[in-house]
Amino acid sequence: MGDLLQLHQDAGIQLRILGNLWEFWEAVTVSTLGFGGIGLRSALPRPERH
Structure with a gap:
């Protein structure tokens, strides 16, 4: 595939x-x-809010 970042x-x-x-997702x-x-569904669980 070569340099994936360059592609x-x-x-x-x-x-x-x-x-x-999750912070990014909430902004989107x-x-x-x-x-x-x-x-x-593959992401780590959402952190608890304090």
Whole structure:
């Protein structure tokens, strides 16, 4: 496959590496972006809020 990060960059795909997906997901769901969350079933559980 070659350099996967370079392939993403060449294709204009934004790649993010996040320690906690849920903060990002909450921002997406209140935005005007179209979104789907099927991959969330593979995510770590949502942390408890304090």
